[in-house]
Amino acid sequence: MGRSIAEAKHAARRPLLESRRRRTPDQRAVVAEALAAHLLALPSIARAGRVAAYRSMADEPGTAVLLDGLVARGSTVLLPVTHDDGTLAWVEHDPTAATRRSRLGVDEPVGPAVGEGALDGVDVVVLPALAADHHGRRLGRGAGYYDRALASLSGTRRPLLVALVHADELVPEVPHEDHDVPVDVVVTENGVFRVP
Numbered sequence: 001m002g003r004s005i006a007e008a009k010h011a012a013r014r015p016l017l018e019s020r021r022r023r024t025p026d027q028r029a030v031v032a033e034a035l036a037a038h039l040l041a042l043p044s045i046a047r048a049g050r051v052a053a054y055r056s057m058a059d060e061p062g063t064a065v066l067l068d069g070l071v072a073r074g075s076t077v078l079l080p081v082t083h084d085d086g087t088l089a090w091v092e093h094d095p096t097a098a099t100r101r102s103r104l105g106v107d108e109p110v111g112p113a114v115g116e117g118a119l120d121g122v123d124v125v126v127l128p129a130l131a132a133d134h135h136g137r138r139l140g141r142g143a144g145y146y147d148r149a150l151a152s153l154s155g156t157r158r159p160l161l162v163a164l165v166h167a168d169e170l171v172p173e174v175p176h177e178d179h180d181v182p183v184d185v186v187v188t189e190n191g192v193f194r195v196p
Contacts, residue, residue: 008175012139016130016169020059023166032062034189035164039126040069042185042192044160048123052078052090052159055106060128061164061189071095078118080145081108088149090118104143119149122159127183129163131174136182136195138163139174150181160184 023031039045051070056063070077077093082102091109099107119125127146129138140146150161161183167190186193 031189032065036065050076050122051124052122053126089113124160126162131169132163132186133174137176
């Protein structure tokens with residue numbers, strides 16, 4: 001059963017990635033602005049002292065405007081750094097600090113990791129996704145970095161989990177497995193979808 005779900009996920013990723021590659025720089029800029037506006041207007045983001053987010057890949061809905069907006073508000077922003085063992089470390093975002101290109105093609109921050117339990121103290125985690133469904137399940141790229149990171153949450157207060165996708169990537173259902181951690185909110189350029 002797990003194998004067929006893995007195959008369904010793999011098959012679902014291909015057209016999503018192809019669609020993303022066809023988007024123009026102007027379309028991507030419009031989406032990035034709209035996502036940031038919707039997210040920054042959410043009361044839970046407005047109140048957030050610490051937010052874990054990410055620097056988007058070239059074909060992902062852009063996060064640069066969002067990161068700038070969070071920093072301008074005075075939020076502490078944590079960004080992920082990937083490790084070869086499939087785990088993430090978290091580094092405090094400094095827009096002026098050096099970065100290095102990861103093997104995934106993302107400019108990751110250079111600096112000291114926040115340490116064990118970094119996500120336990122955040123108010124919101126903003127997650128990448130190729131698609132998300134009406135139940136809050138997200139389809140990632142298949143490496144499992146975020147599912148492992150979210151599984152490590154040990155605090156009593158769970159942060160709000162937010163996935164960013166294009167409007168046509170919010171669908172009724174995505175293939176999913178038991179270990180896939182659902183999100184609470186999905187944000188697209190068209191608005192905010194709160195998972196019932």
